[in-house]
Amino acid sequence: MVTRRAFIDATSAVGATALLGATPAAAGATTAPSAAGVTHAEARARDAIRAANVGMRASYAALKSELSTRLSPVIVVQNDATGGRFTLIRDGSPRGTVCPVPELFELAKSISHVPQGIFSILAAYISPTVPHLPNADRIDPHDLEMVAFKKPGSGGWSDPLQRYAATLDSARRQLVRANLPQELEDSCRQILDASLAYIGEAVSSGTCDTARFQRYSARVYPSIRTNMEYAAAAQISGVEGLMREWRATIGEERWKDLYTVVLSIWTTSELNQASIIIRRCMNPAKVATHLIDLSTVEVPHDPVAVALDNLARIVLDNVSAEMVLPTDPVVADAFKGKEDLLSVEILRQLGPTAGAPSASPSAKGSACPLHKQ
Template sequence: MVTRRGFIDGMSAAGAATLFGVTPSASATTRAGAAVADAELTARDAIRATNVGMRASYAALKSELISRLSPVIVVQNDATGGEFTLIHGASPQESVTPVPELFELAKSISHVPQGIFSTIAAYLSDKVPNLPNAGRIDPHDLDMVAFEGPGAAGWISPLQGYAATLTTARRQLGEANLPRELEISCQKILDEALTFIRDSVRSGTFDMASFEKFSGKTYPSIRTNMKYAAAAQISGVEGLMRKWRGTVGDEAWKDLYTVVLSIWTTSELNQASIIVRRCMNPAKVDTHLIDLPTVEVPRDPIFVALDNLARIVQDRVSAEMVFPTDPVVADAFKGKEDLLSVEILHQLGATAGAPAAFPSAAASACPVRRETAQPAVALSPDAVRR
């Protein structure tokens, strides 16, 4: 039974005063408003606390899982062909740089044209040059890179410094004991580079026409260098995979995870991933070979790899158990997309791979177009993973 006292106590001060014909004071109204605001903040903090609790549980599971992941190979790409680390149960981690030195030597000389371009790029004209691929050059990108312009001469000194480095390499090339074909191709690249630098410094100018002529002369030799680098990497990585498969055993090898860390620009069709893929269980390679782009080389690549792998593994399991009746949402949860991605695509009237265009200035200020007749976006699991 609700008593009069209980009824009044359950009301706000302002509400009670109004009910009984008393005009509430300003201070009473302020206090009442503050109480409502405090209650709202408390309630919202309570809502947030549910997510804090979830994240704590998620982190605890991930931390435990990291120590149990096995067998795992972590590949940290670098200039030598990559450092490979095997993690297998309670056995000590084994780290190996398996690629022969020829890989690094062949690639080093192949990078010379890029070294020259990086030195002079800021001093190019910001006008798209008349090149065969001119239509593929974004004018704004070019404007960002060519920030000094052709009028400045700051490129001369660093280019001369690079020429000194190239001269030393050219002088000692014959003593490096390279295969004859590779030595000849390296010699060609270095000679053409030194000629371009000499002519550019003497004239005090350069343009994309002269650089294109130089790079075109080096390209066949660069292809030769790439042939030797690829052969060296394949032999080194495949040899290591055979050795580690023997260490792990065929049965455990079937469940091997491999995480390949690389910078974004080499994260697709990554050279190490291509080779490792051939050595893994074909039935699981699509889910157990993880290409992980990084902003820069991590300080602790093993932890970064295992931390991300643990997230992937536990999300795959939880997705199928938390959302057992909705495979599309489950695939989004355990894939690269945010779980909200399907709903956002639906509200934007878009489909996977073809997002709705942002409205022009003349269009509505709100980019979300709601259409009641619009069916839910049906994404295949493969489309959601991409």
């Protein structure tokens, strides 16, 4: 909810100022008389109107803050490279943080990420022209131009690539002592061997063309799939095992009302791996409203505080929507969902196709006004 989120984010600063007795002007809400013809009396009247919203924000902030200390039971999941940190909240207080996923998860993924590591070194130096490859139509030319921002053919990639090769060589030489399942050890070896061979060819030839890289990445993909199978199995066993343990601790009656907040970066916020597993362990009747996938820009300094603050907003809005907007279920759903509160009205005014991502610019009601100039 873009509008509500921006509007609520200002609550702490603006609302707290209002609670301390500051005027709306001190909260940054004043519109001074301007050359546009707003008189002093009009500005004061508008400030008085804004004060009603400042008061609402303050009340909302106070209620949300208290609610965040009462939420229970809650599981907060912070996704990370080891499979996630899981924190159990009961009666508003953390009761333990666990990293339940076996180490095999991290090890399998570490080697699977090697092609991405190589590409991250080379990407800025590749040609900004879409290559003649089978998947060329899936590459956005502008995206490629933004990524390939250094001069193709320059040698700036060679030294960092060779340093990365030394890291991979160390992993390859010690792989046999990691005590991995044989199939996983074999797939890791295949990825490392192919990667070292590719790096050697690139450095000796002084070129890092996309066609050669795609041949290499296609060659290691079957081994990556094997690693993915092991990583997924490790995560399922670890998370489900912890859910069974905490379910027994909480008890069936309270488990039925469990909230779960999964924090992840935007690129993994849909079909998130932890969410997929956890939803199977929650009350099916409530999972749609009690399992929250929270997209973050970066890893929060305090994931639990961020999760509880957002969950408090969601729970409060779920109730507010039905109480404040009891006669319009469609708008109430927008209020308590991910939609902008004004989305229903904006779509009505712009036309039924305005919200369709694939709508043609020429579609009635959805055309960008810039195209009409």
